[in-house]
Amino acid sequence: MRSKTIKVDMLARVEGEGGLTVKVKDDKVTDVKFTIFEPPRFFEAFLRGRSYDEVVDIVARICGICPVAYQMSAAHAIEDAFGVTVSEELRQLRRLLYCGEWIESHALHVFFLHAPDFLGYQDAIAMARDHLPVVQQALQLKKTGNDLVALIGGREIHPISVRVGGFYKVPTRAELAPLGEKLKWARDAAIEAVMFTAGLPFPDFERDYEYVALRHSHDYPFNEGRLASNKGLDIAVREYDQNFEEQHVAHSNALHSIHTGRGPYLVGPLARYNLNYDRLSPIARDAAMRAGLGPTCHNPFKSIIVRAVEIVYACDEALRIIESYEKPAKAVVDFRPTPGVGYACTEAPRGILFHRYRLNPRGQVLDAKIVPPTSQNQKMMEADLREYVTPRINTPVDALTWQCEQVIRNYDPCISCATHFLTLNVERV
Amino acid sequence: MAGRSTPTLAVWKFASCDGCQLSLLDCEDELLEVAGAVEIANFPEASRAVAKGPYDISLVEGSITTPHDAERIHKIRRASQVLISIGACATAGGIQALRNFKDVKEYISIVYATPAYIETLNKSTAIRDHVVVDFELRGCPISKTQLVEVLSAYLNGRKPNIPNYSVCVECKLKGNVCGLVAFGPTCLGPVTQAGCGALCPTYHRGCFGCFGPKEAANTASLAATWRAQWVTSEQLVRQFRGFNAYAEAFRKESEANEK
Numbered sequence: 001m002r003s004k005t006i007k008v009d010m011l012a013r014v015e016g017e018g019g020l021t022v023k024v025k026d027d028k029v030t031d032v033k034f035t036i037f038e039p040p041r042f043f044e045a046f047l048r049g050r051s052y053d054e055v056v057d058i059v060a061r062i063c064g065i066c067p068v069a070y071q072m073s074a075a076h077a078i079e080d081a082f083g084v085t086v087s088e089e090l091r092q093l094r095r096l097l098y099c100g101e102w103i104e105s106h107a108l109h110v111f112f113l114h115a116p117d118f119l120g121y122q123d124a125i126a127m128a129r130d131h132l133p134v135v136q137q138a139l140q141l142k143k144t145g146n147d148l149v150a151l152i153g154g155r156e157i158h159p160i161s162v163r164v165g166g167f168y169k170v171p172t173r174a175e176l177a178p179l180g181e182k183l184k185w186a187r188d189a190a191i192e193a194v195m196f197t198a199g200l201p202f203p204d205f206e207r208d209y210e211y212v213a214l215r216h217s218h219d220y221p222f223n224e225g226r227l228a229s230n231k232g233l234d235i236a237v238r239e240y241d242q243n244f245e246e247q248h249v250a251h252s253n254a255l256h257s258i259h260t261g262r263g264p265y266l267v268g269p270l271a272r273y274n275l276n277y278d279r280l281s282p283i284a285r286d287a288a289m290r291a292g293l294g295p296t297c298h299n300p301f302k303s304i305i306v307r308a309v310e311i312v313y314a315c316d317e318a319l320r321i322i323e324s325y326e327k328p329a330k331a332v333v334d335f336r337p338t339p340g341v342g343y344a345c346t347e348a349p350r351g352i353l354f355h356r357y358r359l360n361p362r363g364q365v366l367d368a369k370i371v372p373p374t375s376q377n378q379k380m381m382e383a384d385l386r387e388y389v390t391p392r393i394n395t396p397v398d399a400l401t402w403q404c405e406q407v408i409r410n411y412d413p414c415i416s417c418a419t420h421f422l423t424l425n426v427e428r429v
Numbered sequence: 430m431a432g433r434s435t436p437t438l439a440v441w442k443f444a445s446c447d448g449c450q451l452s453l454l455d456c457e458d459e460l461l462e463v464a465g466a467v468e469i470a471n472f473p474e475a476s477r478a479v480a481k482g483p484y485d486i487s488l489v490e491g492s493i494t495t496p497h498d499a500e501r502i503h504k505i506r507r508a509s510q511v512l513i514s515i516g517a518c519a520t521a522g523g524i525q526a527l528r529n530f531k532d533v534k535e536y537i538s539i540v541y542a543t544p545a546y547i548e549t550l551n552k553s554t555a556i557r558d559h560v561v562v563d564f565e566l567r568g569c570p571i572s573k574t575q576l577v578e579v580l581s582a583y584l585n586g587r588k589p590n591i592p593n594y595s596v597c598v599e600c601k602l603k604g605n606v607c608g609l610v611a612f613g614p615t616c617l618g619p620v621t622q623a624g625c626g627a628l629c630p631t632y633h634r635g636c637f638g639c640f641g642p643k644e645a646a647n648t649a650s651l652a653a654t655w656r657a658q659w660v661t662s663e664q665l666v667r668q669f670r671g672f673n674a675y676a677e678a679f680r681k682e683s684e685a686n687e688k
Contacts, residue, residue, distance in 0.1 A: 012477040015447045039444040039494045040549060045536035046527040050667065057637060061524045061672060064448020064570060112454065112475065123476030125464045136461070143457035154632050155625070156455055157448040157570040158639075161632045169632045331633075405477075414447075 002027055006389070006401050011408060013113040013123070015065050016415025022389050022404060029389050032382045034408060038415045044368045052078050052164055052337060052363035059355075059370070060158045063414055065108070068101035068149060069348030071162040072223055073355040073370075078164045080238075081342025081359050084335040089328035090166045091223070092321050097152045097162070098222040098346070099318040103145025103186065104156070105349035106269075106307045106314070109412045110193060111138035114304050117406045118200040134196060137189050141311070144186040148179060148318060166332035173325055180322045187315035191287050194308040198291035203403070205388060206298040209380065210262060211271035214347055220279040220313055221272060223346045228275055229265065238343040240354050246375070256379040257371060264379040267351030268411060269306040270297060281320075284313035300384060300410040307349075307412075337363025348373050350412045374413045381408055436485035436584060439471035441505055443491030443498050444525055444553060448570040449516035450474055450490050456573050463577070466584060482508030486583055489562075492518040492525060492553045499550065499559060506560040511583055514556040515576065517569035517672040521641050524569075526553040526675035530683075553675070564589060569639040569672040572624050592623045593644040596636050599627035608635045614658040615668050620646035620678065638671050642678035652682055662686045 006022040017038045023031040043062055047055060059074045060067035072094060079086070086094070111134070112124040121127040128135035146156040151171060153159020161167045212233060214225035227235050227243075235243055247256050259265045277285070277295040288309045297306060339361045345354045351373030358366040384407050392400060440450050454475060456463060470480035487509035493499050506512055517523050528536050529552045537549070556562055566579055575591055582589035592598075596618035600608065608616040608630035616635030618627070622643040629636045642648070652665055660668075669683035 010473055010479075012473045013475065015451075015474060017442060017473070039498065040537075041444055041494075041525040042528055042533075042536045042539075043524075045539040046524070046531075048539070054667065054671075057671075058524065061446050061448075061569065064446040064451045067446075067448070108454065116477075122478035123469075123472075125461075125469060125476070126478070128461060128464075139457040139460060142455075146455060146457070154628050155570075157451060160629050160634070163634075168629075168634045402477075 004397055006397060006404055008401060008405055011405060013116070013409060014413050014415060015063070018413070018415045020385065020404060020408060022385055024389070024393055027393050029386050032385045034378060034381050034385070036415055044370060047365045047368040050365050052359060052365070055357070055365060056162055056164065057160070062370070062372070064157050065414055066101060066105055066348045066350070067158050068097055068153065069346055069353050071159065072098060072346045073344050073353045075162055075164050076223060076344035076346060077342040077355040077357050078359070079342065080344055081340045081357060082164070082335050082338050084165055084333060086166055086333055087328055087330070089326060090333070092325070093152065093167065093170060093328065095219075095222050096318055096321045097149060097159070099314040099321070100145045100148030100152065102314040102349050103311055104142050104149065105145070106311045107138055107142035107145060109349070110197060110304055110307050110311070111135065113412065114409055115197070115200070117402070117409060118304070137192070141186055141189045141193065144182050147182065151175065151179060163332060165335050166328070166330070168331065170328050170331045172327050176322045176325055180319060183315050183319050183322070187283070187312060187319065190308060190311040190315050194287040194291045194305060194312060197305045197308045200304065202299060202301045205301060207300065207384065207387060209266040209270070209298070210259060210264075211274045212259070212265045212267050212352065213271040213275045214345060214352060215275055216279070218279070220276050220317070221347050227345060227352070230274060231262065233259070237345045237354070240343065240345065241356070246371075257376040258379060264383055265376070266380050267373050267376050268303065269310055270300065270303050271351065272347060273297060273306045273309065280309070280313050281316045283316050284309055287312045301406070303410050337361070350374065350414055351376060372414065374411070374415065377411050377413065381411055381413070384410075435468045437470040437480065438467040439482070439484040439487045439509065440474070441471070441487060441489045442473070443489070443502070443519070444494040445491030445516065445518040445523065447474060447490070449519070449568075450488070452571050452573040452576055456577060459577055463580065484509050486511045486513065486580070489514045489519050489556050490516055492522045492555060493559055494525060494550055494553045496550065502556060502559050511563045512560065513564045513566060513579060513583070514562050515566045516571050517567065517639065517641060519556045520565045520567055521673040521676035522553040522555050524672050524674070527670060528553060529675050530670070555675070566591070567622055567640045568624050575624060594623055595619055595643045596621045596623050596625065596627050596640070599623045599625070600630050603627050603631060605630045609654075614655045614660055615664065617651075617668065620648050620651050637668070638673055638679065641673035641676045646678040648678050648682035649685070652686060
């Protein structure tokens with residue numbers, strides 16, 4: 001009988017606190033757990049009774065890594081409830097802000113959280129000893145994204161300018177111009193990042209996922225679109241609740257999101273890329289081709305290349321918006337709170353982020369539902385672990401443990417995001 | 430730090446959004462220098478490597494919300510020569526301290542399908558409420574320039590130079606029009622500690638108190654000013670109950686207006 005346990009008490013280089021356990025008996029994987037022991041924070045509970053204009057600032061605090069995603073989903077969902085549509089100029093400015101978050105979050109993940117795995121380093125600081133120019137360039141790339149968020153949003157973490165109906169303050173053309181120069185540099189650096197990531201060693205591992213992402217009539221998706229999948233899903237965002245559900249599974253205390261009737265699905269860069277390749281800009285598509293990616297990619301380890309391609313796209317899109325930017329005549333459109341339910345889904349760097357709010361006539365929240373990307377991917381993370389370990393059972397435990405960690409880090413999981421609803425598991429010693 | 434060639438730095442996380450420790454990684458221009466000045470001994474968000482304590486400096490993010498974490502913070506204190514709590518969660522209980530005004534059981538049943546699985550404390554509390562803290566760095570999130578200042582101060586054996594005056598001073602230094610006058614009455618600037626650079630008034634909105642109460646904050650006077658401008662009790666309570674809701678001055682003012 002051959003049995004072993006692969007256990008990581010504290011998963012490093014992810015946002016928040018989690019661990020993993022894979023149990024093997026008689027050369028078969030018998031149990032897989034992606035454990036989350038991050039304490040719950042009850043956002044949906046204390047949003048009740050808060051005014052619509054406080055929600056955008058409060059939900060930003062769910063995540064320090066992708067606050068813009070929370071602000072965008074919340075603002076759009078409340079606008080949906082009030083029947084508000086922002087002007088095209090404001091819509092472009094929101095895309096620009098989202099570009100900044102994608103650049104900084106993806107650059108952080110690609111170089112600081114993920115690349116050290118492929119090269120055998122414990123962290124990017126150790127990697128910098130041998131690859132100093134790469135790390136320095138990555139820091140500047142990340143900084144360009146942060147500069148963009150800080151200029152439009154006020155600061156990098158928990159920006160303060162976003163509001164329902166638009167912004168508190170909008171930048172002038174002259175204020176954006178210097179960023180245009182930095183973004184040209186950043187786009188070139190991102191193309192180099194694509195080539196760098198494409199040169200990493202990848203395990204031979206492909207899966208037949210159901211990819212779920214937004215699909216928009218002409219844009220690579222940030223804030224709007226229908227929810228689509230490669231297996232026939234094509235619904236409006238307000239139909240989310242009828243198509244997805246959260247399940248309580250026996251082996252874990254964590255709720256898992258599934259596609260009703262079909263099971264686990266995958267959200268994030270691979271899903272976006274595979275469903276929206278035709279919406280990428282020519283420069284981003286060209287970088288993908290030079291990296292050897294086809295119009296689709298089914299190896300989750302190669303999500304690092306796809307993230308780099310999305311950095312190229314975000315730089316390119318930011319440049320396009322800045323070049324054609326005209327300061328909106330009004331920073332916020334006129335509206336009045338109305339009672340009702342609003343829905344929105346936007347593309348956080350790590351996948352779709354669904355928000356639903358029910359509001360009273362004064363615009364106060366009666367109830368809120370927030371489904372972050374990490375909870376939607378959880379079930380797939382465990383499925384990946386099972387599929388990955390099964391043919392590699394004879395790999396030495398230390399090496400296999402590190403590879404299992406990497407299977408999880410492929411998702412850029414944000415555990416802080418997920419814990420507003422995940423149950424607490426106190427397995428840690 | 431005496432007795433060692435390279436001081437060790439550990440970063441710990443409790444209930445939080447990760448934003449304050451991310452501020453360290455967001456020091457793009459200074460990160461490699463900071464990493465050169467210290468040995469990063471424990472920083473799970475950034476590294477797989479874990480070195481055993483004791484640690485010269487511990488940065489602690491997040492609030493205490495579970496029985497397990499209430500134990501864990503004591504171990505961290507024992508292993509740390511200097512312990513610095515960072516951010517609104519670690520210094521005031523954070524946004525999750527909104528539970529402190531309610532029955533947490535009701536909260537659990539709103540959010541969780543199976544309430545019995547949840548092990549959580551009734552209150553979300555600051556690190557200082559559990560162990561001795563050497564320095565508290567405020568903010569939601571913290572300012573990265575203040576973080577570099579605090580680290581540099583401790584590495585060089587001097588006192589951190591962090592202002593404890595109000596956001597109003599920063600507003601005046603910036604030449605902003607007064608937010609309290611210009612953007613509606615509910616600006617918390619007069620009672621909020623500086624640190625953000627008067628960010629919100631600069632972006633045409635009132636301060637909402639990310640850095641918590643300033644030293645000797647006269648919240649009652651501010652509340653009276655708001656009331657004179659027809660701000661309701663309900664609004665007053667909500668205004669003081671943000672990311673620093675359980676910081677003493679804000680908590681007392683919100684409770685006084687709730688009656």
